[in-house]
Structures are given as structure tokens and as C-alpha cells.
Amino acid sequence: FPDSGTDYLAKLNPEQREAVETVDGPLLVLAGAGTGKTRVLTTRFAHILMTRRAFPNQVLAVTFTNKAAKEMRERVSAILGRPAEGLWLGTFHALCARMLRRHAEYVGLTSSFTILDTDDQMRLLKQVMDAAVVDIKRWPAQGMMAVIQRWKDRGLTPARVSPAEDSDYANNKARSIYEAYQSRLKALNAADFGDLMLHMTEILRTQPDVLAQYHRAFRYILVDEYQDTNTVQYLWLRLLAQGHHNICCVGDDDQSIYSWRGAEVENILRFEKDFPGARIVRLESNYRSTRPILAAASHLIAKNEGRLGKTLRAGRNDADGEKVRVVSLWDSEEEARMVGERIEQAQRKGVPLGQAAILVRAGFQTRSFEERLITLGIPYRVVGGQKFYERAEIRDAMAYMRVLHQPSDDLAFERIVNTPKRGIGDGALQQMHVGAREQGIPLAIAAERLARTEVMRAKPRAAMRELFDGFSRWRALMQREGHVVAVATMLDESGYTEMWKQDKSAEAPGRLENLKELVRAIGEFATLEGFLEHVALVMENDENAEGERVSLMTLHAAKGLEFDLVFLPGWEEGLFPHQRALDEGGTKSLEEERRLAYVGITRARKMAVISHAANRRVYGNWSAAIPSRFLDELPPGEIEREGSGAAQRGRMVNAPTVFSGQFPLSSQRPARVIEAGAWEVKERPARADAMRVGQRVFHQKFGYGRVTAVEDDRLEVDFEKAGQKRVLDRFVEKA
Numbered sequence: 001f002p003d004s005g006t007d008y009l010a011k012l013n014p015e016q017r018e019a020v021e022t023v024d025g026p027l028l029v030l031a032g033a034g035t036g037k038t039r040v041l042t043t044r045f046a047h048i049l050m051t052r053r054a055f056p057n058q059v060l061a062v063t064f065t066n067k068a069a070k071e072m073r074e075r076v077s078a079i080l081g082r083p084a085e086g087l088w089l090g091t092f093h094a095l096c097a098r099m100l101r102r103h104a105e106y107v108g109l110t111s112s113f114t115i116l117d118t119d120d121q122m123r124l125l126k127q128v129m130d131a132a133v134v135d136i137k138r139w140p141a142q143g144m145m146a147v148i149q150r151w152k153d154r155g156l157t158p159a160r161v162s163p164a165e166d167s168d169y170a171n172n173k174a175r176s177i178y179e180a181y182q183s184r185l186k187a188l189n190a191a192d193f194g195d196l197m198l199h200m201t202e203i204l205r206t207q208p209d210v211l212a213q214y215h216r217a218f219r220y221i222l223v224d225e226y227q228d229t230n231t232v233q234y235l236w237l238r239l240l241a242q243g244h245h246n247i248c249c250v251g252d253d254d255q256s257i258y259s260w261r262g263a264e265v266e267n268i269l270r271f272e273k274d275f276p277g278a279r280i281v282r283l284e285s286n287y288r289s290t291r292p293i294l295a296a297a298s299h300l301i302a303k304n305e306g307r308l309g310k311t312l313r314a315g316r317n318d319a320d321g322e323k324v325r326v327v328s329l330w331d332s333e334e335e336a337r338m339v340g341e342r343i344e345q346a347q348r349k350g351v352p353l354g355q356a357a358i359l360v361r362a363g364f365q366t367r368s369f370e371e372r373l374i375t376l377g378i379p380y381r382v383v384g385g386q387k388f389y390e391r392a393e394i395r396d397a398m399a400y401m402r403v404l405h406q407p408s409d410d411l412a413f414e415r416i417v418n419t420p421k422r423g424i425g426d427g428a429l430q431q432m433h434v435g436a437r438e439q440g441i442p443l444a445i446a447a448e449r450l451a452r453t454e455v456m457r458a459k460p461r462a463a464m465r466e467l468f469d470g471f472s473r474w475r476a477l478m479q480r481e482g483h484v485v486a487v488a489t490m491l492d493e494s495g496y497t498e499m500w501k502q503d504k505s506a507e508a509p510g511r512l513e514n515l516k517e518l519v520r521a522i523g524e525f526a527t528l529e530g531f532l533e534h535v536a537l538v539m540e541n542d543e544n545a546e547g548e549r550v551s552l553m554t555l556h557a558a559k560g561l562e563f564d565l566v567f568l569p570g571w572e573e574g575l576f577p578h579q580r581a582l583d584e585g586g587t588k589s590l591e592e593e594r595r596l597a598y599v600g601i602t603r604a605r606k607m608a609v610i611s612h613a614a615n616r617r618v619y620g621n622w623s624a625a626i627p628s629r630f631l632d633e634l635p636p637g638e639i640e641r642e643g644s645g646a647a648q649r650g651r652m653v654n655a656p657t658v659f660s661g662q663f664p665l666s667s668q669r670p671a672r673v674i675e676a677g678a679w680e681v682k683e684r685p686a687r688a689d690a691m692r693v694g695q696r697v698f699h700q701k702f703g704y705g706r707v708t709a710v711e712d713d714r715l716e717v718d719f720e721k722a723g724q725k726r727v728l729d730r731f732v733e734k735a
């Protein structure tokens with residue numbers, strides 16, 4: 001290696017340096033957020049290479065996300081002064097997939113095995129359950145999949161599931177279904193995601209030759225975010241570390257936030273037992289955040305009981321910072337406006353957009369912020385997820401709405417005709433296409449005609465008729481009761497929401513929340529047409545701008561990251577702490593929510609802005625939201641409360657409920673009476689005073705601009721921030 005000296009060590013404090021230089025033997029770094037755990041791990045990696053203890057490919061480094069892996073690769077390269085190649089660096093799954101390709105034959109696969117996606121997994125499991133004559137209505141396949149995944153998280157192959165660990169799911173057939181599912185996978189030369197860890201661990205357990213080979217291969221093992229490892233990951237690590245015992249894990253029990261995915265924080269406690277003579281290094285200086293931010297985070301997390309306990313003090317030279325803001329707002333729109341304004345202010349002060357992040361508890365919350373950022377022309381990215389209107393369930397629901405509004409929308413119709421599955425197969429779809437082409441009519445009309453003839457088979461025909469009856473009903477409903485009621489009813493009666501309710505995957509509840517948020521968004525518009533137009537514009541606005549962007553993500557996805565300016569919106573009971581945690585009761589799930597809050601606050605370097613809205617729109621009505629209990633757990637001396645006047649105006653309460661993920665969507669149908677002032681109609685009626693070219697205008701979403709062309713009720717406007725757009729004239733006002 002080129003001798004670039006030991007400069008990199010000079011950038012560490014004595015404890016960090018100890019953790020880096022204690023290269024041999026087991027080491028656990030147990031320390032709070034921002035104390036440099038990841039920096040220690042990266043420097044240690046470089047140190048091992050620089051001191052020629054190992055070649056780059058003899059170090060196994062485990063990160064929590066692919067993004068973190070990329071960052072670590074870059075940091076190691078920077079310290080080395082050249083690109084780092086051939087590294088065994090990545091997430092548990094990525095590393096296991098790479099290993100398993102080499103030894104697949106031990107578990108009955110070949111090296112070219114395929115990794116199944118969730119859809120394929122479910123299809124396969126359903127076949128297996130059918131063959132086992134399980135009543136899938138009573139015991140949904142998704143539930144079975146959850147049982148199997150849990151076993152895999154715990155490193156249990158079917159043979160290792162003892163009677164004590166068996167599940168009574170599916171009339172006590174769970175274990176035999178698991179066994180059959182695994183042999184089907186094998187027959188297909190396939191593995192599901194959980195198999196990657198399970199198979200590889202099983203191989204290491206049962207094949208001493210293979211294990212010995214890896215003991216020779218890996219001289220050093222490094223693990224980040226150790227508090228969130230599950231049992232099978234732990235077993236895998238322990239097996240690999242049995243060789244040289246050179247394992248270094250860094251973690252923070254206060255940041256354990258994945259127990260719902262099988263993570264066992266107890267793995268931290270087991271470390272000393274399993275690796276006798278392990279050194280434990282504690283880091284106490286936080287180099288990330290200002291003192292008020294740290295004080296807020298520490299005070300909050302102190303309310304948790306099950307903690308190992310750690311000291312955390314500000315280590316930055318410029319640690320005196322501004323107090324943490326707690327802002328009370330009237331509703332989520334006002335909350336989004338507040339966040340947008342502050343981001344603009346920060347931008348004017350020279351803070352790069354990449355240094356601002358909005359961290360939400362639940363994915364659906366990104367919508368109002370996305371819309372606000374689009375309005376302001378501020379580029380953003382959704383990290384670890386998709387933009388709201390690009391999510392599959394939102395696209396499906398939008399397709400339903402487009403068909404409701406415009407039956408000749410072929411693309412939309414094709415998307416929903418068999419979603420949820422109603423037995424309309426490729427054959428029937430083919431017939432529709434042929435009919436539509438031959439007669440030169442829209443697909444939906446062709447389908448409706450076919451549904452009345454004997455040409456189509458009986459089952460799809462009945463399903464089609466039911467769907468079309470539905471659409472006529474929902475259109476009538478829209479006339480009578482308005483678009484919000486119609487859309488919510490449509491999503492329920494078409495079986496669409498039910499489809500996700502039946503889905504027991506981990507993502508399904510979030511998708512249902514997104515659908516609820518969608519219905520809420522529709523309520524902000526006077527007509528369905530207005531809403532559809534709005535979304536089309538929002539989507540179109542999604543240019544691939546280069547450069548700095550604001551990050552939006554869930555708190556879970558933010559682990560390990562840091563930003564100058566962090567917004568933490570939606571601190572309301574039922575939202576954060578999440579309703580599911582409250583429903584479960586007990587302190588365990590509440591403590592995990594509190595750890596999430598701790599993770600959130602400690603992402604901030606200079607400024608944290610926590611906010612809550614006093615009202616949430618639930619199905620077109622307002623309901624009061626109770627401020628999160630976590631707000632009361634912040635140290636009063638370290639925070640500054642700001643209330644928008646609006647939040648003090650008093651509450652309009654239609655229902656005593658806090659936000660909760662109740663379904664069906666249409667069950668919260670409002671009374672016909674809409675209280676004065678409670679219903680905010682965003683669109684303005686068409687105006688007589690026509691717009692002229694050159695007129696300066698203001699648009700709800702795009703802000704200020706100048707009219708460049710007028711065509712009936714449509715205007716071309718050159719917006720100051722959003723650029724050239726076509727908009728309906730009733731959405732703009734003269735400015």
C-alpha cells in the first residue's frame with residue numbers, strides 16, 4: 001500500500017482511537033447516536049489495511065443498507081487514497097447471496113438459483129397450502145408467510161422447528177406446510193429473501209469444510225447497527241467469528257427499532273457471553289449535534305426503562321446551538337407550508353437542500369410535503385421508498401378514479417379490470433382488445449358489450465357485469481353525494497381495499513394508510529376532475545433535476561444518517577406514537593416508538609423542528625388530534641414552542657377519534673351536514689373576468705407566474721419556480 005501515514009488516526013478522540021487500534025480479539029462499541037461508531041468502523045477498516053494486517057478482500061463488513069455500504073466504500077477509498085475494490089462489504093442479505101452462489105449445492109440448489117420476489121413467494125405458498133387442503137379463507141397465505149419468515153429470522157429450518165416452537169397456524173399444519181414450501185422452492189431452484197440468511201447459516205453450521213474456508217478467508221469482521229440484528233444474522237456472525245475472533249460490532253440499544261422484523265436487541269447482551277474476553281468500548285462525545293438537540297434526545301429517551309444506559313455529551317466545538325423548535329399548527333397543510341417556508345429560508349441562508357430532511361413516522365405522511373415542495377419548486381427525493389403518487393396502490397386507485405371519470409381511459413381500465421383478481425384472465429382481456437380494435441371503441445365499452453354476450457366465458461362475464469354495475473352505481477353516487485363519498489365507496493365495494501386488508505405482508509398496513517391519505521387529498525378538491533388534473537400536473541412536474549435535493553423518508557430509513565436541518569412532523573397521538581403501538585398496549589411497543597423519536601431527533605446536526613397539527617382531515621371531516629405524549633417528554637428548558645395563531649383558534653371537532661387507520665374507507669362517511677368553515681374548498685368557481693396574456697397570476701400549487709397563452713379555460717403560464725405549465729383557469733387568481 002502507498003504509505004499515507006496515520007493521519008486518519010489523528011481525527012479520532014482517545015476512545016475512538018482505542019476502538020480502532022484494538023484490532024485483534026472481539027470488541028463491542030456501545031455508544032449513543034452520533035458518537036462516531038460508523039466512523040470508528042470505517043477507520044478501523046482502513047487501519048487494518050494500512051497496517052497490512054489483511055488484504056481488502058479479507059475483511060467482512062456488514063452495513064444496514066446498501067446506501068451505508070456505498071458510503072463506507074467511499075470513506076475507505078478516501079482514507080486509502082484509491083478505489084477500494086473486491087470488498088466483502090454490504091448488507092447481510094447481499095453478502096449471503098454472494099456466498100450462497102458458491103455453495104448452493106449443499107442446500108439442493110445450483111449456483112444459478114433465482115431469488116423470488118414477494119408475489120412469486122405468495123403464489124408458491126398458496127399452491128402448497130391448496131395441496132395441503134388448508135382453508136385459505138380462514139388461514140390466509142399471508143399469515144402463513146409471516147410464520148415462515150419469523151422461523152427463518154430465527155434460523156429455524158423445518159427440521160429445527162421443535163414442538164415448542166411450532167405454530168398452531170393452519171390447524172397445526174404450519175410446520176409441514178413450511179417443509180413442503182421449502183421443497184417446492186428447491187425443486188424450482190429458487191430461494192426467497194429469508195432463505196439467503198437461513199441457507200448460508202445452515203451450511204456454515206453443518207459443513208465444517210466450508211466454515212473453515214471462511215475462517216481462512218475473513219481475518220476481520222466489522223458490523224454496524226448491531227442492535228438491529230436478528231437471531232439468524234447473529235448465528236451467522238458467531239459462526240464466522242469463531243475462526244479468528246476478530247469481530248467488532250458497533251451499536252446503540254437506544255436505536256433498536258426493528259424488533260417488528262425479528263431484531264433482538266438482546267444480541268448486545270449476549271456478545272460478552274459468546275465472546276469471552278471481549279473488550280467493550282464506550283464513546284460518550286457526540287460530534288453530530290448541538291447541545292440543545294442532544295439534551296432533547298437524551299431527556300426523551302431517559303423515559304425508557306429497558307436501557308443499558310449511556311452517557312452522551314456534546315463534543316462539537318460549536319455545540320451551542322439554537323433550541324429545538326416545537327411548532328403547533330392548525331392542520332397538515334399548514335404544517336407542510338411551515339416546513340416549506342423554513343426550507344426556503346434555510347436555502348436563502350446558504351444551507352444546501354441536501355442538508356434538509358423531513359422524517360415521518362408513516363409513509364403516507366410524505367404526500368402533503370411532496371405537494372408543498374413541488375409548489376415551491378424545491379427538488380426532493382423520497383429515500384427508501386417511492387414518491388406518493390408513484391406507489392402501486394395509489395396508481396391502482398387513481399386508475400379506478402380515471403375510469404370512474406372517463407370510461408374510455410383504456411390504460412386505466414386495463415390496470416384495474418383484474419385488480420383485485422376477479423377471474424378475468426388473459427383470454428378474456430384478449431377478447432376485449434380484439435372487440436375494441438374491430439369496432440373502434442374504448443376497451444371498457446367493448447368489455448361491457450362482451451359482458452352481455454355468450455362469447456365470453458361465464459365466470460369472467462359475471463365478474464365484468466358486477467364491475468360495470470359497480471361503476472354505474474358509483475357514478476350515480478358521485479352525482480348524489482359527491483366525489484369523496486363515491487371514490488371511497490368505489491375502493492371499498494370493488495374489493496380493492498379488501499385486497500390489501502387480506503394481505504398480511506408487512507407493507508399492507510402502510511398501503512391502506514396511503515389509500516386513506518389519498519381519499520383525504522381528494523377532499524381538498526371540489527371535483528374529481530380537478531383532483532385528477534392536479535395529480536397529472538404533479539406527476540409531470542417530476543423532472544429529473546440534478547443536484548441538491550431535500551430528503552423525505554420514514555424514521556426507520558433515516559437510521560445512521562445525518563442532516564443539518566431535520567423536520568419531524570406529525571407528532572400526534574395515534575400517528576406518533578403510532579396507533580398500532582397504542583393498540584398493542586404494554587410498554588414494549590411504546591418504548592420502541594420512543595427509540596424512533598430518539599433516532600429522529602439525533603439525525604439533526606444544527607436544527608430540529610418538531611411539529612404537530614391540531615386537526616386532521618378524516619374523510620372530509622375534521623377531527624381533533626391530540627399532541628404526542630413525546631412532546632411532554634422533551635426538556636422544557638431546551639425547546640422553544642411556537643404556535644401558529646391558527647392552532648389556537650379552537651377546534652372543530654366532528655368526531656372524538658384521533659387519527660386511526662380505520663377501514664373500510666367509506667365507513668367514516670360524514671353526515672350530510674358540513675359544518676360551516678370545516679369544509680375548505682380549494683378551487684374557485686370559474687370567473688367572468690377573462691385572463692389575458694401577460695397577466696401575473698397565482699396558482700395553488702405552482703405559485704406565481706405570468707400567462708403566456710389563453711385557450712378556452714386553459715392557460716399557459718410561465719411560473720417563476722415551476723416553469724412552463726398548462727393549467728385550468730379556475731385554479732389561478734390574478735396577482
Ligand code: ATP
Pocket residue numbers: 011012013016031032033034035036037038039040252255286287288559560561562602
Ligand atoms: P449513529 O448512531 O447515528 O449511527 P454514529 O455513532 O455512527 O451515529 P457517526 O455517523 O460515525 O456516528 O458520526 C457522527 C458525526 O460525527 C459524523 O459526521 C462524523 O464524521 C463526526 N465525527 C465522529 N467522530 C469525530 C471526531 N472524533 N471528531 C470530529 N468529528 C467526528
Ligand code: MG
Pocket residue numbers: 037038039224560
Ligand atoms: Mg452510524
